Amino acid sequence: MTVIGDACPPASTTTPAPLLPPPEPAAVTAGLDEPQRAALPLGILNPAVIPYGSSAQHAQLLAGRSRYLCYFLHRHLEFRLAEVECLAGLVQQQQRQKERQQQKEQQDGQEEGREAQQEAEQQQAKEQQGEQPEGQQRAVVWEKPFENWHDSPLWYAHMHGGDSAAAAVAARSMLCRVVLELWGEADSLEELRRVLAERKEERRALWGRPDQSFKYVVETYGCSYSMQRQVELIESFDGCNGFQGPIDLRSPQLRFWIVVCKPNGQGLPHLKERYYFGREVGAGDRTPLATYDLRRRRYLGPTSMDTEMSFLMCNMAQVRRYSLVLDPFVGTGSVLVPATHLGALTLGADIDIRVIKIGKKDAAGQPVNIWTNFADYGLQPPLGLLRCDLHTAPFRDGLRGVLDAIVCDPPYGVRAGGKKSVGREREIKPHGDYVPSTAPYTVAECMHDLLDCAARLLVVGGRLAYWLPAAPDFYSEEEVPRHPALQLVANCEQLLSSRYSRRLIIMQKVQRYDAAEAEAYFEARGPPVLSIDCIHEHVYKTPAQLAADAGLSLAEHRAVQAARTPLNRGKNI
Amino acid sequence: MRLLCHNMLQCHIKGVVNGYPLKIEAEKVETRETDYEPDFLRHIFPRIQWDALREAAAAMGVDDLPESVSEEMLEDESFLKQFHHALLEVHLEQGALVCPETGRKFVVSDGIPNLLLREDEC
Numbered sequence: 001m002t003v004i005g006d007a008c009p010p011a012s013t014t015t016p017a018p019l020l021p022p023p024e025p026a027a028v029t030a031g032l033d034e035p036q037r038a039a040l041p042l043g044i045l046n047p048a049v050i051p052y053g054s055s056a057q058h059a060q061l062l063a064g065r066s067r068y069l070c071y072f073l074h075r076h077l078e079f080r081l082a083e084v085e086c087l088a089g090l091v092q093q094q095q096r097q098k099e100r101q102q103q104k105e106q107q108d109g110q111e112e113g114r115e116a117q118q119e120a121e122q123q124q125a126k127e128q129q130g131e132q133p134e135g136q137q138r139a140v141v142w143e144k145p146f147e148n149w150h151d152s153p154l155w156y157a158h159m160h161g162g163d164s165a166a167a168a169v170a171a172r173s174m175l176c177r178v179v180l181e182l183w184g185e186a187d188s189l190e191e192l193r194r195v196l197a198e199r200k201e202e203r204r205a206l207w208g209r210p211d212q213s214f215k216y217v218v219e220t221y222g223c224s225y226s227m228q229r230q231v232e233l234i235e236s237f238d239g240c241n242g243f244q245g246p247i248d249l250r251s252p253q254l255r256f257w258i259v260v261c262k263p264n265g266q267g268l269p270h271l272k273e274r275y276y277f278g279r280e281v282g283a284g285d286r287t288p289l290a291t292y293d294l295r296r297r298r299y300l301g302p303t304s305m306d307t308e309m310s311f312l313m314c315n316m317a318q319v320r321r322y323s324l325v326l327d328p329f330v331g332t333g334s335v336l337v338p339a340t341h342l343g344a345l346t347l348g349a350d351i352d353i354r355v356i357k358i359g360k361k362d363a364a365g366q367p368v369n370i371w372t373n374f375a376d377y378g379l380q381p382p383l384g385l386l387r388c389d390l391h392t393a394p395f396r397d398g399l400r401g402v403l404d405a406i407v408c409d410p411p412y413g414v415r416a417g418g419k420k421s422v423g424r425e426r427e428i429k430p431h432g433d434y435v436p437s438t439a440p441y442t443v444a445e446c447m448h449d450l451l452d453c454a455a456r457l458l459v460v461g462g463r464l465a466y467w468l469p470a471a472p473d474f475y476s477e478e479e480v481p482r483h484p485a486l487q488l489v490a491n492c493e494q495l496l497s498s499r500y501s502r503r504l505i506i507m508q509k510v511q512r513y514d515a516a517e518a519e520a521y522f523e524a525r526g527p528p529v530l531s532i533d534c535i536h537e538h539v540y541k542t543p544a545q546l547a548a549d550a551g552l553s554l555a556e557h558r559a560v561q562a563a564r565t566p567l568n569r570g571k572n573i
Numbered sequence: 574m575r576l577l578c579h580n581m582l583q584c585h586i587k588g589v590v591n592g593y594p595l596k597i598e599a600e601k602v603e604t605r606e607t608d609y610e611p612d613f614l615r616h617i618f619p620r621i622q623w624d625a626l627r628e629a630a631a632a633m634g635v636d637d638l639p640e641s642v643s644e645e646m647l648e649d650e651s652f653l654k655q656f657h658h659a660l661l662e663v664h665l666e667q668g669a670l671v672c673p674e675t676g677r678k679f680v681v682s683d684g685i686p687n688l689l690l691r692e693d694e695c
Contacts, residue, residue: 322610322612322613322616324613324616324617345613347578351689353685353687353689356685357682357683357685380607380608383575383577383578383661384574384575384577384578385684385685386574386578386582386685386686386688387685387686387687387688387689388686388688388689389688389689389690392585392690392695393585394582394583394584394585394688395581395582395583396581396582396583396592396593396594396622397583397593399581399620401620402581402617402620421689421690421692421695437692
């Protein structure tokens with residue numbers, strides 16, 4: 001049995017009667033219509049989503065896919081589906097590659113081998129360009145949770161590749177706790193046991209045989225069960241499952257999950273009482289978060305990326321073994337650490353020589369820098385660090401399709417402002433350590449340079465992941481920078497305060513870089529200007545100033561702000 | 574700085590036409606063992622400018638690279654080892670990268686090349 005996770009607030013397990021009367025969830029849910037329940041943005045662009053329980057109507061879309069139940073942590077709600085979908089895309093790509101390689105090996109030496117190989121390569125090129133029928137190309141078709149609650153932790157994922165693919169997705173995921181093969185769900189435990197008993201014999205031939213050790217895991221959402229109650233619950237399922245193998249609590253071959261969902265008034269979504277039973281196909285692993293905890297890292301800067309977020313960035317950028325990954329704003333290397341953990345080879349660039357070369361002194365007076373961070377973790381250090389400027393990037397002209405991913409947190413002037421090299425007419429006295437002056441770098445210019453660099457340097461199918469500052473007051477979809485060679489894949493918001501948030505933007509290179517096309521595209525769009533460039537003034541204004549700007553009284557302004565802030569969301573939710 | 578990085582860089586001063594490849598002035602060269610990963614080498618090989626790599630390796634004292642190469646050679650273990658050594662194991666710790674056209678020196682210190690331009694160069 002697991003300890004109840006983050007998803008459950010510590011509740012009164014020992015006191016029989018809670019101090020507050022239980023909320024009336026029925027009334028709350030009854031008052032909400034479909035749009036309100038479905039107000040949460042899903043993070044992915046054009047996701048394939050079908051309503052709860054409508055698998056039968058979408059047989060064509062779901063052909064060759066298996067249905068799994070993803071049980072998510074109640075964290076970073078907008079990132080959850082996007083992360084799993086990106087990982088599923090990566091796993092399916094790897095599986096196809098493996099299949100192709102096997103075919104190639106079988107056909108080696110045969111005359112027809114060449115043709116088949118060419119065919120396969122054409123097929124691969126087509127896949128990369130996304131020339132597949134609508135919906136079919138999605139790595140995951142999502143089925144909404146029970147009652148179509150978007151912020152429920154239980155989403156159904158229809159994925160290709162069977163259990164092995166689903167397990168691989170779960171193993172890398174940071175936000176998905178477990179992927180289950182759902183055996184049954186019901187409004188009451190009696191009903192759930194009845195559903196399970198119906199297919200008992202048929203399932204027992206595969207799972208729960210005498211040679212398979214097993215254990216049960218009780219997971220609660222919106223409530224809390226004491227150990228004794230968990231044991232009682234588990235024992236009540238003995239009859240309807242009748243597993244014959246030995247119980248093994250340490251390392252069982254099979255894990256069966258009982259998920260209990262109850263309505264709760266403490267900031268969690270008002271889910272209806274519901275019970276789920278499933279076989280674990282794969283489980284998430286968050287232990288790297290403790291290994292790479294920033295609090296224990298010796299070399300940090302003011303904008304070092306949070307470990308969980310940097311793992312999410314790498315997962316969504318589909319970083320894998322032997323990927324070549326660049327962070328053009330490397331700073332203290334906090335984004336490259338998880339990339340290296342995932343087996344990638346990394347390159348870092350920064351305009352500030354102090355950050356990448358000199359570093360700092362730690363508490364014990366020892367010099368620390370990027371190299372010592374990687375050495376402390378026993379990771380292979382970056383392949384190279386460069387001091388250069390993205391605005392006048394020193395990469396050779398013909399360099400194309402070399403990087404698998406660009407993962408970065410650009411400077412957007414809230415905690416650390418951007419700098420670029422400037423041309424200026426003045427006399428320079430060249431000497432060895434001459435320090436050229438830099439000029440402020442607007443977010444719009446920075447994004448333009450970043451996207452153009454990504455469009456050149458990424459392989460077709462490679463991904464760019466970066467953060468875009470945003471504020472609810474002036475964010476609009478059109479603000480997201482575009483490039484003709486790059487397709488937007490995901491756009492997930494992390495709320496930082498009521499006035500300020502940041503969005504993780506994932507783009508995929510879908511075609512070869514064409515300099516003339518890119519130039520014409522940017523010419524047509526005019527010089528890069530983004531309204532988020534005024535974020536600095538905006539964020540540091542007092543509420544009174546903001547109210548005056550909008551022509552409202554302070555109270556009215558506060559009311560407008562409160563209405564705009566999503567309910568029960570925060571920095572990590 | 575590994576030669577993989579050197580292979581990707583050029584002199585980007587405004588107006589420079591033939592800024593590639595940068596010549597290496599080596600003051601201190603180190604050899605550090607790096608994990609040998611043939612899959613990565615095969616993946617990166619088509620993106621490497623061989624002549625530039627060969628010239629740079631020679632400037633760092635590695636002069637056993639063949640003059641011309643082809644994709645077939647990637648099946649040859651001993652070639653891959655040579656390629657791996659030149660590309661990833663030889664480090665330029667102190668020295669400079671010199672633009673073949675203007676002679677501008679980009680200093681490399683502690684293995685980090687400084688490619689920032691002066692105001693009159695951008």
